[in-house]
Amino acid sequence: MPGLTTGRRGASGRTGATGGRGATPKGGVSRRLLLLAALVPVVALLSLAIGSNASSPAEVWHALTSASGQEADTIVRTLRFPRTVLGLLVGACLGAAGVLMQGHTRNPLAEPGLLGVSAGAAFCVVLGLRLRLVETLEQSVYAAIVGALVASLAVYAMARSSLHEGGARLVVAGAATTAFLAALTSGIVLLDAQSLDAYRFWAVGSLSGRDPDTGLVILPFAMGGLLIALVNARSLDLLALGDDVSTAMGLSVTRSRLAGLAAVALLTAAGVAACGPIAFVGLLAGQLARAVTGARWMPALVAGSLVGALVLVSADVAGRVVAGQGELQVGVVAGVLGAPVLIWVVRRRGLAL
Structure with a gap:
């Protein structure tokens, strides 16, 4: 099978997922990162204000600083605020995971939802529910970590030999792993009514209906994953030169x-355990982050985290707006937004299997 190529080459002469992009001036990158960071409170404010019962900025401020028990205060403080914080945290996790996967695989299509990592986390959570081993959110996070790690290792082992060519086998291995684990997950939930009820609530990919303490439960795993990611990002610039050069x-x-x-695994597991599988956020974040930062992976990781947070919360807000008095789940909105971007990436880069 021919390699998956992008038609662009980096300084090393190797074809890479992001090769051919010149270095962006350091000052320009810093300004863009500051702009992304400045957009976070703006999107957060929109999330706090928009819903079936819209709140004005003054009402939002009153609810956050001097709540008096009014209906608007209760909606903002107990419903929308934890939901917004969770969206920012999960979005940052998925965005960082997408950037890391694209860097390590040298493949612009890599992201947890496409390469079986989310499916592995989801399968282990459902299996834990079926075996009555998972009863709390914290236990579901542990189960999701195991599943994400096993799926990651399996896909990596199947595609390891083709990573230097752009990773055609990686996409195939990820798709096969996702299909296999999805079939096993479906089999479990169809045979057990209790698992099915829990799975239906969780698998749609949503920020609504989650416990207010969900963000606190996944915070240690998210912070651990982000810390490892920041340390690991330093090696991506060397890995972009090729395995032989990196080793030398x-x-x-x-x-x-x-x-x-x-x-x-940590980042994906935290997001999947909290909100269910949400596809394409990592893909969107990875692509937009590299457009912002250019060829350097450390700022790309920071940008990916910010973009992921912005994309997920914006998708959640859009779901509330387009559905009128109802709500379109964030997993659905992310899929609608992500599919065209996936097609755009393939066409723009001239990818071919």
């Missing part, structure tokens, strides 16, 4: 990729 420059390629897998 003193980098342990295997150790670096395993650390990257651990970070992706």
Whole structure:
């Protein structure tokens, strides 16, 4: 099977997922990152204000600073605020995971939802529910971490030999793993009514209906994953030169990729356990982050986290707006937004299997 190529080459002469993009001036990158960071409170304010019972900025401020028990205060403080914080946290996790996966695989299509990581996390959570081993959110996070790690290792093992070519086998392995695990998950939930009820609530991919403490439960896993990701991002610039060059420059390629897998597993597991599988956020974040920062992976990871948070919360707000008095779940909106971007990436880069 021919390799998945992008028609662009980096400085090393190797074809890569992001090769051919010149370095963006450091000052320009800093300004763009500051702009992304400044957009976060704006999107958060919209999330706090918009809903079936819209609140004005003054009402939002009153609810956050001097709540007096009014209906608007209760809606903003107890419903929308935890939901917004959770959306920002999960979006940052999925965005960072997408950037890491694209960097390690040198594939612009890589993201947890496309490469089986989310499916692995979802399967382990459902299996834990079926076996009565998972009864709390914290236990579901542990189960999701195991599933994400196993799926990551399986896909990596199947596609390892083609990573230097752009990873055609990676896409195939990810699709096959996702289909296999999705079939097993469906089999479990169809045979057990209790698991089905829990799965239907969780699998749609939503920020609504979650416990207000959900963000606090996943915070240690998210912070751990982001910390490992920041440390690991330093090695991506060397890995972009190729495995041989990276090794010659003193980098342990295997150790670096395993650390990257651990970070992706933690980040994906935190997001999936809290909100269910939400596809395409990592893909969107990875593409937009690289457009903002250029060829350097450390700022790309920061940008990916910010973009992921912005995309997920914006999709949640859009779901409330387009559905009128109802609500369109964020997983649905992310899929609607992500599918055209996936097609755009393929056409823009001239990808071919």
